[in-house]
Amino acid sequence: MSVLKKTFHINKKDFIHAGEASIKIKNLLKSLNTDPKLIRRVAVCGYEGEMNVVMHGGEGFLNIQINTGKILLNISDDGPGIEDIERAMEKGFSTALDKYREMGFGAGMGLPNMKENSDHFTIESEKNRGTRVGMVFFR
Amino acid sequence: MIVKELTDQLELQIAAGEKGLSREVLDGYCGDLLSDVMGRAPEGCIWLTVQGHQNILAIAVLREMAAIIIVGGHTPDEDTRQKADEEGIPILLWPKSAFELAGRLWAIIGKK
Ligand SMILES: Nc1ncnc2c1ncn2[C@@H]1O[C@H](COP(=O)(O)OP(=O)(O)O)[C@@H](O)[C@H]1O
Ligand SMILES: [Mg+2]
Numbered sequence: 538m539s540v541l542k543k544t545f546h547i548n549k550k551d552f553i554h555a556g557e558a559s560i561k562i563k564n565l566l567k568s569l570n571t572d573p574k575l576i577r578r579v580a581v582c583g584y585e586g587e588m589n590v591v592m593h594g595g596e597g598f599l600n601i602q603i604n605t606g607k608i609l610l611n612i613s614d615d616g617p618g619i620e621d622i623e624r625a626m627e628k629g630f631s632t633a634l635d636k637y638r639e640m641g642f643g644a645g646m647g648l649p650n651m652k653e654n655s656d657h658f659t660i661e662s663e664k665n666r667g668t669r670v671g672m673v674f675f676r
Numbered sequence: 677m678i679v680k681e682l683t684d685q686l687e688l689q690i691a692a693g694e695k696g697l698s699r700e701v702l703d704g705y706c707g708d709l710l711s712d713v714m715g716r717a718p719e720g721c722i723w724l725t726v727q728g729h730q731n732i733l734a735i736a737v738l739r740e741m742a743a744i745i746i747v748g749g750h751t752p753d754e755d756t757r758q759k760a761d762e763e764g765i766p767i768l769l770w771p772k773s774a775f776e777l778a779g780r781l782w783a784i785i786g787k788k
Binding site for chain 1: 708709710711712713714715719725727729730731734735737738739755
């Protein structure tokens with residue numbers, strides 16, 4: 538199989554459409570007969586990544602690259618960035634506003650779930666410099 | 677067991693997503709924290725939650741759920757209903773607490 542690349546735009550604060558890029562990716566992977574377990578892992582990571590962009594980040598992009606041996610998922614935004622990445626990675630840590638918590642967001646499990654569900658996880662961010670999360674999944 | 681049979685047996689109200697009433701229910705899950713549900717809900721499950729906003733559909737689609745039951749008298753937003761119709765995932769309503777419904781569901785589909 539040749540390399541397949543797709544880019545999705547994630548609108549700032551757009552809770553209505555958040556998750557749609559991940560649904561498209563899921564359908565794409567399904568059409569390529571990808572292992573269902575792998576699809577689930579990519580779906581969890583895509584969803585959490587999209588939610589982080591709309592809830593905490595800014596204008597963003599989700600990039601997926603599907604290779605024979607692996608899948609690369611990169612999610613970036615130009616938002617306020619993360620001051621203390623180590624804290625952000627802790628299970629249960631969240632700066633989500635109350636109005637979002639009432640909606641069931643802000644469990645502080647997004648980044649830890651993304652790390653757990655990928656084979657390789659990187660996060661790069663700085664205050665006022667946006668955030669870039671990269672994940673690799675091996676087949 | 678399909679969603680329609682459960683809906684009849686438990687007298688659940690159908691709020692949206694009628695197209696999906698023939699989906700097969702394989703399991704169940706309760707949760708209102710979306711990251712928890714996204715990370716753990718089993719495929720083909722029927723999901724009990726108090727959340728009624730549109731984002732629950734993204735989760736149901738990504739986790740390949742059979743249906744969503746909004747419990748405790750909470751109701752889905754209009755755009756949530758629309759999205760459920762589009763995706764063909766039933767949204768059902770249960771006026772009382774999740775506890776009783778979960779118990780009854782367990783008796784029907786939980787024993788594997
Ligand atoms: N794209 C982002 N931009 C800015 N801050 C972020 C971003 N992603 C995550 N964070 C910070 O990291 C914290 C933890 O993220 P996460 O584990 O996904 O939990 P939650 O989203 O439930 O708060 C967030 O509360 C937020 O402070
Ligand atoms: Mg998050």
